[in-house]
Amino acid sequence: DAKTTQPPSMDCAEGRAANLPCNHSTISGNEYVYWYRQIHSQGPQYIIHGLKNNETNEMASLIITEDRKSSTLILPHATLRDTAVYYCFTRSQGAQKLVFGQGTRLTINP
């Protein structure tokens, strides 16, 4: 799996869009970008994944640059419940183990 780099922490105001960046400059052609999050003391939760096209689901949007060396997770209207640690991974398929880094601690402020 390619190494990923994320900022250690970010703040966002409630109701605003939260944009979480991830660098994965060594990603290989068959690797997807995955995002998970961990709300305090709970099990990690899958958010979204993508290969090269932008993706959107009910939780978030994923924007992947054309060269695939970085991506941004967007929570369009952040709520207090979105306060969590967000993890970016690159993996070739879903059944591989997850190798967690430190992630980005996102704090949504009222």
Place this chain on the structure above:
Amino acid sequence: EPEVTQTPSHQVTQMGQEVILRCVPISNHLYFYWYRQILGQKVEFLVSFYNNEISEKSEIFDDQFSVERPDGSNFTLKIRSTKLEDSAMYFCASIQESSYNEQFFGPGTRLTVL
């Protein structure tokens, strides 16, 4: 919505005792995992299990650890002789097939070794 369940939610044990942590993965899932998270640290992979055998394990998963799927529904993690440093949250996860994308995690068991 189907979910992974884990029992107990909190286990307190004395150093040197054996503990068994239990997980019930989602029923049609084929791949199973244990992860742990020491307080304040990152989540660490322990072991993956497929087709009734270990498919991968980390350096943490030494001879003191074992996993089992005894009855086709439960997936257990046994620690034979607990140490203080085994105190952590233990998360079970499962995924339906290798081509699927979402690993579903349970709520975790908090293990406290005294």
